[in-house]
Amino acid sequence: MGFSFVFCVVCGCPFDIPPSEDALATDRWRSDDPLEDETKQWMCRIRLIGATASLEQFAKPPFRMPKNESRTDGLFVSEPADWAITDGFYFRLGQDPFRVLAAANDSGDVLFPLHENCLTILQRAISWHASFIPEPGPPLPSLVRVYKALCAQYARNVAEKARLSKKTGFYGSSDYMDYGLEFEHDYEGAREFWASEGWTPTVDNESQWYCDDPVDIPKLASFLSRQVQETIQSKAIATVDSAKEQIGTTVNVEVSMPDSTARSSLEALPLELWNQIIVFLPTTSAVLQLRQCCKAFASRIPIDQQFWLTQLREGRVIRYLWDLESLGETMDSQVNPMPSIDPAYRDWKSLAQKLARGSITIQADQESLESTLSKLWPLQNRDRIFRLAECLLKLPVN
Structure with missing residues (x-):
């Protein structure tokens, strides 16, 4: 069969940067040579995850125990690994090759390859979901459980491959499971581009956004802040009546207080104390649910x-946006010459709704389109990988 390409078990993307072929070249590539594209370098940063007890079975002799960056007993998370097409299913830790996507003889343990950034997103997803689990409650989601779920999925893949071979009568190499783990979700479209010759884009090059860096998105908060200010500008040119209809009471909601003589003990609590209560709620939906419990909470x-601005900054509204601490603080005067607007009077709720729907779309001229896509594509990819990470958290472990 020759050398084999291998794909990440979390996002389904390759571990090298796909070349730009002349037949597929379009203006959607942001550099003449993708190998020099900063948004693609993350694909070459690789980690391996496995069980420490089984590592020797995946190594070529002589075995040397590699550095383990996991602090959990029994779990192995490698230092940065290297891979090349000539290595096939072997990834190098230092000078030592380790076989991935093969089961240990006695335990069923498997060594899995994944991108370093996918590991980062996976850990973010684990932390996010752990915040929902009450104490006492079910076991917290963890990297150990994810690893066991990956091993179980590998075993299911092996059984399915055997079933397909028996059904077709062909026991040689096939497309199924030849390049990585198989899932029903097909990596939300990335599986379509797997081939024996590597990552194979379609004619219109629509696969490029799958390869954009999902973690390091420069000036993301500033970019999203500008979208909110543009919304305010468009509303400012409307008539007063239409502006009221569009904005409603969401710009500056102040709930009128009941007469002091009719206040309950809850309503008499100072706002500072209410703010402290809200701080300990993990998500925006939890705050909204508390508010609906009774009139005292609502008022x-x-x-x-x-x-909404605070919730966005603290990463409570959109689960995959954890890096918006500076949202609303810095505005690009060249892009937006409008005078500074108090952040409290921008429509942050509208931004949250657009992000939740995945409907951030910007009307831009061709010159600024490239800059816009440089934010939207990585954001789209982060959203995709976060959902795939959540699928791993729900995957059966046996």
């Missing part, structure tokens, strides 16, 4: 634009 928990 004392304001849901204004400052609330």
Whole structure:
């Protein structure tokens, strides 16, 4: 069969940067040579995850125990690994090759390859979901459980491959499981581009966004801030009546307080104390649910634009956006010459809704389109990989 390409078990993308072929070249590639494209370098940063007890079975002799960056007993997370097409299913830790996607003889343990950034997103997903588990409650999601789920999925793949071979009568190499783990979700489209010759884009090069860096998105907060200000500008040119209809009361919501003589003990609590209660709720939906419990909560928990801005900055609204601490603080005067607007009077709720729907679309001229896509494509890829990571958290471990 020759050398084999291998793909990440989390995102389904390759471990090298796909070349740009003349027949597929379009202006959607942001550099003449993708090998020099900064948004693609993450694909070459690789980690291996496995069980420490089985590592020797995957190594070529003489075996030397590689450095383990995991602090969990029994779990192995490698230092940065290297791979080349000539290595096939072997990844190098230092000078030592280790076989991936093969089961240990006695335990069923498997050594899996994944991108370093996919590991980062996986750990973010674990932390996010752990915040929902009450104490006492079911076991917290963990990297150990994810590893066991991957091993179980590998075993299911092996059984399915045997079933397909028996059904077709062909026991040689086939497309199924030849390059990585198989899932029903097909890596949300990335599986389509697997081939024996590597990552194979379609004619319109629509696969490029799968390869954009999902973690390091420069000036993301500034980019999203500009989208909110553009929304305000477009509303400013409308009539007063239409502006009220569009914005409604969401710009600056102040719930009127009941007469002091009719206040309950809850309603009498100072706003500072209510703010401290909100801080300990893990997500925006939890705050909204608390607010719906009774009139006292509804009257004392304001849901204004400052609330939405704070929730976005703290990563509570959109689970895959954890790096918006500076949202609303810096604006590009060249892009937006409009005078500075108090962040509390921008429509952050609208931004949150657009992000939740995945409908951030910008009307831009051709010159600024490239800059816009340089943010939207990585953001789209991060959203995709975060969902794939969540699938691993729910995957059966046996």
